[in-house]
Amino acid sequence: MNRRTVIVGLGLAALTVHLFFDLVGDWGRVSGGVSNLGVFVRESLWPPNWSVLKAQSYPVCEARFEFTCSVAWLGVIETLKIAFVATMLGFVVALPISVMAAGNLSPTYLAVPSRILLAGMRSLPSIIWAVLFVIIFSIGTLAGIFAMTFYTVGYLGKLQFESMEGVKNAPLESAKAMGMSRMETAWLVAIPESANQLLSHVLFMFEYNVRHGTVIGLVGAGGVGLYINTYLKLGQYDKVVALLIVVFLVVLVIDFISMALRSAVNEEGDVERPTWSSIFLPASISSVQHPTPMGATQGLPESE
Amino acid sequence: MNDTVRTGLEMSEPLVHLHDVAVGYDQPLIEEVDVEIQAGDVIAVLGPSGIGKTTLLRTIAGLVKPLSGHVELGVAPRGGVGYIPQRLGLVSNLSVRSNVEMGVRVSLSKWYPPFLGVPKDHQGYAQQAMEDLGIAHLADHPVRILSGGQQRRVATAKTVAQRPKLVLADEFLGELDDDNVDVVMRTVRHAIESQNSAMVMVEHHEELATQVANRIWRIKDHRLVEELTR
Numbered sequence: 150m151n152r153r154t155v156i157v158g159l160g161l162a163a164l165t166v167h168l169f170f171d172l173v174g175d176w177g178r179v180s181g182g183v184s185n186l187g188v189f190v191r192e193s194l195w196p197p198n199w200s201v202l203k204a205q206s207y208p209v210c211e212a213r214f215e216f217t218c219s220v221a222w223l224g225v226i227e228t229l230k231i232a233f234v235a236t237m238l239g240f241v242v243a244l245p246i247s248v249m250a251a252g253n254l255s256p257t258y259l260a261v262p263s264r265i266l267l268a269g270m271r272s273l274p275s276i277i278w279a280v281l282f283v284i285i286f287s288i289g290t291l292a293g294i295f296a297m298t299f300y301t302v303g304y305l306g307k308l309q310f311e312s313m314e315g316v317k318n319a320p321l322e323s324a325k326a327m328g329m330s331r332m333e334t335a336w337l338v339a340i341p342e343s344a345n346q347l348l349s350h351v352l353f354m355f356e357y358n359v360r361h362g363t364v365i366g367l368v369g370a371g372g373v374g375l376y377i378n379t380y381l382k383l384g385q386y387d388k389v390v391a392l393l394i395v396v397f398l399v400v401l402v403i404d405f406i407s408m409a410l411r412s413a414v415n416e417e418g419d420v421e422r423p424t425w426s427s428i429f430l431p432a433s434i435s436s437v438q439h440p441t442p443m444g445a446t447q448g449l450p451e452s453e
Numbered sequence: 454m455n456d457t458v459r460t461g462l463e464m465s466e467p468l469v470h471l472h473d474v475a476v477g478y479d480q481p482l483i484e485e486v487d488v489e490i491q492a493g494d495v496i497a498v499l500g501p502s503g504i505g506k507t508t509l510l511r512t513i514a515g516l517v518k519p520l521s522g523h524v525e526l527g528v529a530p531r532g533g534v535g536y537i538p539q540r541l542g543l544v545s546n547l548s549v550r551s552n553v554e555m556g557v558r559v560s561l562s563k564w565y566p567p568f569l570g571v572p573k574d575h576q577g578y579a580q581q582a583m584e585d586l587g588i589a590h591l592a593d594h595p596v597r598i599l600s601g602g603q604q605r606r607v608a609t610a611k612t613v614a615q616r617p618k619l620v621l622a623d624e625f626l627g628e629l630d631d632d633n634v635d636v637v638m639r640t641v642r643h644a645i646e647s648q649n650s651a652m653v654m655v656e657h658h659e660e661l662a663t664q665v666a667n668r669i670w671r672i673k674d675h676r677l678v679e680e681l682t683r
């Protein structure tokens with residue numbers, strides 16, 4: 150580490166500390182807040198109210214397992230359905246856009262507008278899309294599906310075009326010299342060569358959408374978030390906690406399945422098999438290989 | 454200058470004509486390149502590594518713009534040129550057959566849907582090429598699991614199935630073992646002769662190259678010099 154690095158590092162640290170204290174300002178409220186939180190946890194949050202796992206009193210449950218009439222089950226299943234549909238729709242819409250956005254497949258006059266389109270869809274967080282679509286379609290799953298699809302297109306499209314840009318040059322050049330069309334090159338070279346990563350991204354996106362399903366549900370866009378929102382409004386925080394724990398467990402399970410699937414897809418072994426620590430720590434901490442939104446860089450080893 | 458080398462050969466429209474071309478990226482690597490490629494030519498491009506042989510090939514293939522001068526192509530832009538880069542340019546996740554059929558595809562309309570297989574009456578070219586190169590039994594394997602030599606045969610089969618007027622091959626023979634050289638070269642020769650095509654191959658293996666080629670281009674001091682064979 151040279152001197153300039155140290156100076157810049159110390160400077161950034163000092164700036165961060167300064168801004169932090171600048172932003173917080175009033176420390177008196179904090180000490181009061183901590184004891185308030187203690188009271189809140191003891192009196193309203195804990196223990197979780199597991200009645201959310203029991204069948205609702207209305208409508209009358211006719212299913213074989215009573216559990217499947219519970220708020221938790223209905224909410225989670227709806228969230229999973231919304232996430233699945235949105236991920237698939239998003240994938241289908243994002244694929245052609247990402248071909249147009251990839252600099253090695255398309256000319257600049259196509260790539261730049263396509264990237265701007267993807268960035269636009271991504272720049273609004275899913276919850277804002279959800280508010281927008283709730284206004285258009287009113288409260289319900291349709292708004293949830295639309296919001297999530299929009300966001301997925303922006304997000305997945307970016308991951309996809311970056312993977313396609315990582316495709317080796319030789320097959321693309323061979324295709325170009327032969328006179329293959331752009332559509333042929335995309336379908337027969339770029340997509341198969343990045344298939345492992347594309348699939349990996351879809352699985353990651355599904356996981357992500359399940360997690361976000363909870364959030365966008367809060368504004369009325371369907372799924373388990375809708376129930377959480379209702380309990381929040383009614384002040385039944387112990388039920389909220391129970392539902393959050395259920396969602397947490399579901400996300401863990403999906404994380405595990407998705408990681409196992411991805412390591413099966415990436416037979417070259419560029420995704421590590423899941424370990425127990427990787428399951429109980431957030432994926433971003435425990436797994437370096439996880440395709441994070443910031444930069445998904447996995448690839449097949451050079452095949453020579 | 455080139456005409457003296459090809460005395461006795463009937464002159465016709467060249468497949469490619471390089472008009473006073475400067476080859477390179479930012480700086481010129483080879484200057485004043487003024488050559489024609491005729492049907493039936495098998496040209497070996499020789500010279501030390503880093504001198505610009507690959508760049509010359511990519512310029513002919515239309516992948517690099519000449520710094521000055523221009524490349525006149527007398528062959529169809531779609532399907533007319535077959536290019537085998539040094540790294541072969543195969544799609545490693547697709548089967549051998551799919552790779553070889555890409556060669557066939559460029560003789561179809563460019564609007565033929567890429568997600569459909571090639572039509573029945575065209576599949577024969579791919580099948581024949583795979584049989585000629587002894588890889589028919591590997592047809593359904595993904596290319597990535599094949600050995601280096603097998604992959605080289607796949608790349609060759611793809612180009613043979615394409616039946617281009619001009620074949621461009623980079624460091625093609627050097628990487629093959631002796632058995633493969635014979636099979637591959639015999640098949641390629643046959644394909645070129647039967648189609649009345651031409652081939653330009655970049656080679657660092659001079660001895661092999663001079664056995665196979667009927668013209669030699671040597672790159673030296675930023676110039677292309679045509680040498681007499683034998």
Ligand SMILES: Nc1ncnc2c1ncn2[C@@H]1O[C@H](COP(=O)(O)OP(=O)(O)O)[C@@H](O)[C@H]1O
Pocket residue numbers: 478479482501502503504505506507508509
């Ligand atoms: N895409 C590129 N951009 C800029 N320079 C390049 C590029 N590719 C190769 N070069 C440089 O051009 C020179 C000639 O390369 P190349 O044509 O591959 O030589 P050869 O095939 O004769 O070994 C080398 O110095 C190489 O570093």
Ligand SMILES: [Mg+2]
Pocket residue numbers: 506507508539623655
């Ligand atoms: Mg080279």
